């Protein structure tokens with residue numbers, strides 16, 4: 001628990017930020033969230049860094065939010081970086097849950113989407129539920145052919161993860177199939193629908209990402225920042241931001257419904273049962 005949950009490495013003009021809880025398939029707890037934020041801030045502040053790569057150590061990019069490891073810290077007070085809302089970890093019900101998810105999940109993801117330097121998600125193995133949010137806030141997604149994607153939270157009665165980008169990154173029909181089945185979808189499937197940029201053999205993943213990052217690093221920094229903002233603004237014009245806000249309400253209604261009927265906002269499901277449900281061991 002004392003080792004770094006996120007590592008930072010400079011490779012030329014690229015900063016490689018790596019989630020480092022491989023034993024737990026890089027399940028994201030708040031400690032990791034704020035370590036990621038610190039690493040991204042360092043990369044933004046370093047004038048020599050042109051591109052940021054987000055990676056996951058081990059066999060998997062990320063299995064999602066931490067809903068069951070010994071390092072789970074959902075009831076621990078958290079920093080406020082994304083929104084100036086209260087923390088209220090000591091208060092029950094929707095008050096606590098809305099505060100945490102506004103800041104730690106939706107807010108932080110939105111904050112990272114605004115980072116003025118191009119970000120590439122380097123994805124292998126599992127990219128599931130909360131893991132999708134991390135990949136989606138990056139500008140490019142390059143994955144290995146063994147990568148798979150799933151959002152199984154409809155099994156909990158919840159309409160998708162907090163950063164509800166599904167219809168915008170997949171198109172509405174594929175988004176529905178993705179959500180309605182909760183199944184694992186392959187890298188090839190994601191590529192066909194434009195959710196990822198490139199799929200390469202696992203052995204070539206790092207070199208491919210390096211090559212694309214180097215290519216981008218040759219462009220003028222301010223031009224990249226403006227181009228990124230331009231496309232993000234276009235996505236928002238297509239309803240991304242407003243859509244996410246409205247679905248965040250449905251998401252919290254689902255948590256509240258679960259708490260009301262099953263005394264558990266996750267409908268009694270944990271990491272193991274979720275993994276089994278999506279076809280894992």
Ligand code: ZN
Nearest residue numbers: 101162251255
């Ligand atoms: Zn939630």
